[in-house]
Amino acid sequence: MTVADPRAWQAQSLLLDYPGDQLYGRLDLLTEVAAALEPAVGAPLLRFLDHVRATPPGELATDYVATFDHRKRCCLFLTYYAHGDTRKRGMALLSLKQTYAAEGLHLGDDELPDHLAVVLEFAASRPDSGRALLQRHRAGLExxxxxxxxxxxxxxxxxxxxxxxxxxxxxxxxxxxxxLAAEGPPEEQVGLAPFAPPEYMPQPQGALR
Structure with missing residues (x-):
C-alpha cells in the first residue's frame, strides 16, 4: 500500500537539498512532520534526521557533495536517467519547466527543473500533477x-x-x-551539439536555496 502525502514530499524535498541553514533551522519541524506520517513514509525520515543531528554540519555537507556531485549513479537530476547527456534531455528539461509554468509555478534562473528536490516541492504543492511526474521517473528513482x-x-x-x-x-x-543498471543512461552520438544550454547544466550543489 502506498501513502501519498504532500507533507512527506515537502519534507523529502528539504532533506534532499544541500544541507545548509534552511535544513538546520527546520529540524524540529521536520521531525514533527515525519512523526505524524504513516510509518512506511515517516520512519525512514526520522532515521535520516537522527543522522543529521549526530553529524557535524561540515561533515554532512562534504558527504552530500561526495555522494551526489561525484557519483553519476547517485545523480539527483531525474532526466539524466532517461536521457543521459543527450539533446533529448534538453527537450525534457524544457518540457518540465513548461509543465511547472502551466501550473502557475515559475522557477528561478538557478533552479533546474529536474532536480529531485524541485520535483518533490512541486509535488507538495500540486499533488496530482506531482505524483504523475514522480511516477514518470519511477525507474530513475529506483x-x-x-x-x-x-x-x-x-x-x-x-x-x-x-x-x-x-x-x-x-x-x-x-x-x-x-x-539502466546494466547499461547506464544513454550517451550522445559523436558530432552532435551539447544536449542543453548552459542554464540547464547541473550545478555543483542542490537546486533549491
Whole structure:
C-alpha cells in the first residue's frame, strides 16, 4: 500500500537539498512532520534526521557533495536517467519547466527543473500533477535508491520514504531499472551539439536555496 502525502514530499524535498541553514533551522519541524506520517513514509525520515543531528554540519555537507556531485549513479537530476547527456534531455528539461509554468509555478534562473528536490516541492504543492511526474521517473528513482543503498548512504532512507509514496514497480519499470543498471543512461552520438544550454547544466550543489 502506498501513502501519498504532500507533507512527506515537502519534507523529502528539504532533506534532499544541500544541507545548509534552511535544513538546520527546520529540524524540529521536520521531525514533527515525519512523526505524524504513516510509518512506511515517516520512519525512514526520522532515521535520516537522527543522522543529521549526530553529524557535524561540515561533515554532512562534504558527504552530500561526495555522494551526489561525484557519483553519476547517485545523480539527483531525474532526466539524466532517461536521457543521459543527450539533446533529448534538453527537450525534457524544457518540457518540465513548461509543465511547472502551466501550473502557475515559475522557477528561478538557478533552479533546474529536474532536480529531485524541485520535483518533490512541486509535488507538495500540486499533488496530482506531482505524483504523475514522480511516477514518470519511477525507474530513475529506483535506480537512485538502490545506488544509495549500495553506497551505504544515509540519504537512502529519504529515497525509501519517497518510494513508499508511490505504487510498486510494474513489469516495464522493473525492466527499465534493470536496463539502466546494466547499461547506464544513454550517451550522445559523436558530432552532435551539447544536449542543453548552459542554464540547464547541473550545478555543483542542490537546486533549491
Amino acid at each position: 535506480l537512485l535508491r538502490l545506488a544509495l543503498r549500495d553506497a551505504g548512504s544515509p540519504w537512502a532512507a529519504v529515497l525509501d520514504s519517497i518510494s513508499a509514496t508511490l505504487p510498486p514497480l510494474g513489469g516495464d519499470e522493473r525492466a527499465a531499472v534493470a536496463r
